[in-house]
Amino acid sequence: MIAELLVPFSYEYMLKAMWVSALVGAVCAFLSAYLMLKGWSLMGDALAHSIVPGVAGAYILGIPFAFGAFFAGILASVSMGFVKQHTRLREDAVIGLVFTSLFALGLLMASIWPMSVSVQTIVLGNILAISNEDVVQVAIIAGVSLAVLALKWKDLMVTFFDESHARSMGLNTVFLKGLFFTLLSACTVAALQTVGACLVIAMVVTPGATAYLLTDRFGRLIVISIAIGAITSFVGAYISYFIDGATGGVIVTLQTLLFLVAFYLAPKHGVLAARRRRMELAGAEA
Amino acid sequence: MLTQPTRVELNPASALVAGISVHGLTVTYNNGFTAVRDATFDLEPGTICALVGVNGSGKSTIFKAIMGFVRPSAGEVRLCGRPVEEALKRNIVAYVPQSEDVDWNFPVLVEDVVMMGRYGHMNFLRMPSRADRYKIDEALERVGMSAYRSRQIGELSGGQKKRVFLARSLAQEGRIILLDEPFTGVDVKTEAAIIGLLRELRAAGHLMLVSTHNLGSVPDFCDEVVLINRTVLAAGPTAEVFTQVNLERAFGGVLRNFSMGGTALHDDADSRRLTVLTDDERPLVLYGDQPGVRDASNARPPAK
Numbered sequence: 100m101i102a103e104l105l106v107p108f109s110y111e112y113m114l115k116a117m118w119v120s121a122l123v124g125a126v127c128a129f130l131s132a133y134l135m136l137k138g139w140s141l142m143g144d145a146l147a148h149s150i151v152p153g154v155a156g157a158y159i160l161g162i163p164f165a166f167g168a169f170f171a172g173i174l175a176s177v178s179m180g181f182v183k184q185h186t187r188l189r190e191d192a193v194i195g196l197v198f199t200s201l202f203a204l205g206l207l208m209a210s211i212w213p214m215s216v217s218v219q220t221i222v223l224g225n226i227l228a229i230s231n232e233d234v235v236q237v238a239i240i241a242g243v244s245l246a247v248l249a250l251k252w253k254d255l256m257v258t259f260f261d262e263s264h265a266r267s268m269g270l271n272t273v274f275l276k277g278l279f280f281t282l283l284s285a286c287t288v289a290a291l292q293t294v295g296a297c298l299v300i301a302m303v304v305t306p307g308a309t310a311y312l313l314t315d316r317f318g319r320l321i322v323i324s325i326a327i328g329a330i331t332s333f334v335g336a337y338i339s340y341f342i343d344g345a346t347g348g349v350i351v352t353l354q355t356l357l358f359l360v361a362f363y364l365a366p367k368h369g370v371l372a373a374r375r376r377r378m379e380l381a382g383a384e385a
Numbered sequence: 386m387l388t389q390p391t392r393v394e395l396n397p398a399s400a401l402v403a404g405i406s407v408h409g410l411t412v413t414y415n416n417g418f419t420a421v422r423d424a425t426f427d428l429e430p431g432t433i434c435a436l437v438g439v440n441g442s443g444k445s446t447i448f449k450a451i452m453g454f455v456r457p458s459a460g461e462v463r464l465c466g467r468p469v470e471e472a473l474k475r476n477i478v479a480y481v482p483q484s485e486d487v488d489w490n491f492p493v494l495v496e497d498v499v500m501m502g503r504y505g506h507m508n509f510l511r512m513p514s515r516a517d518r519y520k521i522d523e524a525l526e527r528v529g530m531s532a533y534r535s536r537q538i539g540e541l542s543g544g545q546k547k548r549v550f551l552a553r554s555l556a557q558e559g560r561i562i563l564l565d566e567p568f569t570g571v572d573v574k575t576e577a578a579i580i581g582l583l584r585e586l587r588a589a590g591h592l593m594l595v596s597t598h599n600l601g602s603v604p605d606f607c608d609e610v611v612l613i614n615r616t617v618l619a620a621g622p623t624a625e626v627f628t629q630v631n632l633e634r635a636f637g638g639v640l641r642n643f644s645m646g647g648t649a650l651h652d653d654a655d656s657r658r659l660t661v662l663t664d665d666e667r668p669l670v671l672y673g674d675q676p677g678v679r680d681a682s683n684a685r686p687p688a689k
């Protein structure tokens with residue numbers, strides 16, 4: 100029985116999958132702490148879908164997928180900015196417009212030029228079949244992003260909390276926001292490999308949202324969020340060995356379960372805590 | 386509670402003249418609207434200056450220009466004789482925002498917010514030292530918010546939030562402090578406490594620019610007034626600038642104006658008229674031509 104549970108650890112491809120997933124889960128969770136606070140959660144989704152034509156193009160041209168994806172991510176951000184500036188459309192409409200067009204373009208490209216890698220891999224991700232080159236790419240992206248975030252997390256916090264104060268202490272907030280979206284694009288690319296375009300959104304929202312229910316301090320929120328992201332991704336990849344594939348589905352399901360637990364049981368912001376406080380209040384009055 | 390007169394130490398990085406000088410400032414927004422045209426005024430250290438004008442007259446725009454948020458299309462702003470960007474890097478300016486600019490659901494505690502005031506003094510990792518922690522304790526104490534330090538920032542009342550942001554500007558030790566409408570939605574007691582604190586800061590040589598609709602309290606604590614309506618209408622010492630004629634020019638028809646005199650007011654030979662001017666908050670009461678200063682403690686400390 101125990102021997103059976105340890106089987107995944109004896110395959111190199113499983114070890115690789117678990118560690119890469121954990122790394123990606125951690126960095127996406129770090130970003131989620133900021134994204135969900137600014138009401139930009141859907142931006143992660145938009146970016147992930149917009150990246151598909153870039154990845155398809157990169158496979159066609161035979162260049163590393165990260166370049167194509169990154170180029171498409173930047174293209175998406177710029178066109179969203181452009182459409183927003185020149186129309187009075189609301190942000191959600193602009194995001195929806197841009198990302199569906201790019202996603203459709205990606206599907207179209209994939210159907211016109213036959214590819215060795217099916218679009219399904221991009222859309223659903225397949226960490227268990229990740230190639231060594233891709234592991235290196237993903238590890239570099241995630242590692243560099245984690246390092247930058249670890250150095251700059253407080254500057255980003257001030258910028259997102261109170262931009263005018265950040266300016267007043269001489270921070271270049273335009274640069275910091277640009278940096279943030281660059282990291283987001285890069286990490287979305289990395290997450291594409293593990294959970295696929297459809298589920299990236301969960302990776303960059305759920306851990307932060309869960310942590311938000313558990314603490315009122317941003318530093319702790321980041322730590323909790325990273326722990327959730329890394330552990331669920333590691334365990335998710337592990338479990339997917341037994342149920343054969345669908346790593347993304349397992350990871351996101353685990354994250355959702357944790358969210359539900361926090362939603363009901365969180366000591367201060369949970370549903371049950373609120374109910375208990377109301378009861379105590381009613382009890383005190385009676 | 387708020388007003389034990391403690392000395393503020395001078396921050397060596399900015400131990401130079403902490404003045405604001407605005408020259409020929411014109412700000413045109415992206416949509417082509419020129420919110421401020423050719424505004425000019427100079428302010429010296431150790432001053433509290435009111436920025437007064439109707440809604441949309443360009444008060445917040447002038448703050449944005451001083452903070453480098455909007456680029457002037459003509460003219461310039463200098464802080465302590467330096468261009469804005471350079472002055473900001475030296476932590477010369479602290480800014481107390483209008484409350485709608487802040488995300489109140491953000492997971493930060495009161496003490497974290499005040500600590501943000503110290504970031505500019507820390508190394509690039511923003512690791513607080515013992516001195517930084519001491520300074521936030523002191524700042525919280527001065528605004529009377531020590532008891533609330535572990536609350537999440539959104540769990541405070543409007544007046545308490547304002548005090549926390551004031552504490553942050555104290556912790557930042559900026560020689561210039563910009564306050565955008567610090568008195569809106571604040572009760573008389575907190576207002577008095579904030580004014581007391583501003584006076585202490587003035588005594589320590591800080592320069593404060595305060596935008597306000599609270600006309601009545603301006604003569605109480607402001608040495609100078611800048612009256613604006615899309616340009617500077619008048620700027621200078623309160624007694625000279627803050628007159629009924631100028632105010633009516635600045636506010637046009639918006640100002641409510643009651644005037645009484647003669648037998649309606651007096652049963653003696655006093656010929657002065659009583660005039661009440663208000664743009665909806667605390668009214669300004671003029672007795673004769675002079676603003677009715679209620680509080681003699683406004684006397685400015687002698688120039689150094």
Ligand SMILES: Nc1ncnc2c1ncn2[C@@H]1O[C@H](COP(=O)(O)OP(=O)(O)OP(=O)(O)O)[C@@H](O)[C@H]1O
Pocket residue numbers: 414415416418420438439440441442443444445446447
């Ligand atoms: N981002 C912007 N784009 C275009 N016009 C703007 C912008 N911000 C402000 N304005 C315009 O500039 C003018 C001055 O605005 P400002 O915010 O400086 O007024 P204010 O004096 O602070 O008013 P209030 O007393 O209401 O705070 C207004 O007419 C406003 O409509």
Ligand SMILES: [Mg+2]
Pocket residue numbers: 444445446
């Ligand atoms: Mg304003």
